[in-house]
Amino acid sequence: MATPLLSVENVTVSFEGFNALDGISLQLMPTSVRVLIGPNGAGKSTLLDAIIGHVSPAKGRVIFKGEDITRVDEYKIVRKGICRKFQAPGILESLTVADNLGLAARRHRECWRSFGTRVSPEVRSQVERVLGLIGLEEKRHSLAAHLSHGQKQWLEIGMVVASDAELLLLDEPAAGMSHDESSQTAELIRSLSNQHSILVIDHDMTFVAQLEAPVSVMHMGRMLKEGTLEEIRNDPQIAAVYLGRAKEIPHA
Numbered sequence: 001m002a003t004p005l006l007s008v009e010n011v012t013v014s015f016e017g018f019n020a021l022d023g024i025s026l027q028l029m030p031t032s033v034r035v036l037i038g039p040n041g042a043g044k045s046t047l048l049d050a051i052i053g054h055v056s057p058a059k060g061r062v063i064f065k066g067e068d069i070t071r072v073d074e075y076k077i078v079r080k081g082i083c084r085k086f087q088a089p090g091i092l093e094s095l096t097v098a099d100n101l102g103l104a105a106r107r108h109r110e111c112w113r114s115f116g117t118r119v120s121p122e123v124r125s126q127v128e129r130v131l132g133l134i135g136l137e138e139k140r141h142s143l144a145a146h147l148s149h150g151q152k153q154w155l156e157i158g159m160v161v162a163s164d165a166e167l168l169l170l171d172e173p174a175a176g177m178s179h180d181e182s183s184q185t186a187e188l189i190r191s192l193s194n195q196h197s198i199l200v201i202d203h204d205m206t207f208v209a210q211l212e213a214p215v216s217v218m219h220m221g222r223m224l225k226e227g228t229l230e231e232i233r234n235d236p237q238i239a240a241v242y243l244g245r246a247k248e249i250p251h252a
């Protein structure tokens with residue numbers, strides 16, 4: 001059987017005695033997409049924080065590529081190949097699209113001493129590859145400030161990809177997008193799963209259905225259920241957790 005890229009094993013995270021994560025476990029295989037849903041306060045963001053080393057678990061382990069990273073510093077975890085994209089784009093608006101991607105690629109390939117010198121052919125080809133993936137070739141010389149909201153989100157996903165991360169953590173990547181942009185984002189994430197593993201938090205069930213991926217449902221810091229969107233949708237326990245709102249989950 002294939003080895004998981006990521007294993008979260010019985011992780012507990014406490015804030016002043018309150019368990020935001022309460023012995024949660026999750027596995028993610030290489031080149032796969034997983035969607036994380038759950039009501040507000042379920043612990044979804046805290047789980048991403050625990051994976052990336054932003055909070056330190058009181059109990060349990062996080063294993064990435066067979067290595068225990070539970071208490072490794074956040075910046076070292078990023079270098080090991082996990083990268084997180086927050087809901088608000090973190091791009092540099094005064095730089096061009098290509099320069100934003102170049103920065104992300106260089107962070108991992110070249111030491112900071114070489115910053116400001118010529119861009120290496122390796123970085124240049126990485127920028128071209130990612131521009132193609134995110135569909136922004138035509139915008140390569142545009143300032144990031146001039147992009148639409150959806151394009152800014154795609155640029156930031158591109159920056160995560162340019163950094164060579166193997167595991168991408170995406171927090172509501174389609175938030176605030178039009179229906180078309182949202183569909184394109186789902187398509188982009190599906191295509192990225194050829195080379196990456198992607199853990200996506202989202203509340204928008206139309207978007208979740210478009211990802212065509214297994215869904216993990218969190219509730220009160222625990223994993224309530226994992227399955228297809230259809231299985232999740234038909235589970236009465238989950239309907240109760242969402243106080244009836246699970247009926248809004250569309251058929252996959």
Ligand SMILES: Nc1ncnc2c1ncn2[C@@H]1O[C@H](COP(=O)(O)OP(=O)(O)OP(=O)(O)O)[C@@H](O)[C@H]1O
Pocket residue numbers: 015020038039040041042043044045046047
């Ligand atoms: N730094 C913190 N200090 C204290 N409590 C926190 C902290 N971070 C999160 N919590 C609490 O932990 C619980 C889980 O929060 P978390 O943000 O992980 O939930 P979530 O599922 O991401 O919710 P949402 O969908 O609203 O973003 C909440 O009750 C929250 O108030």
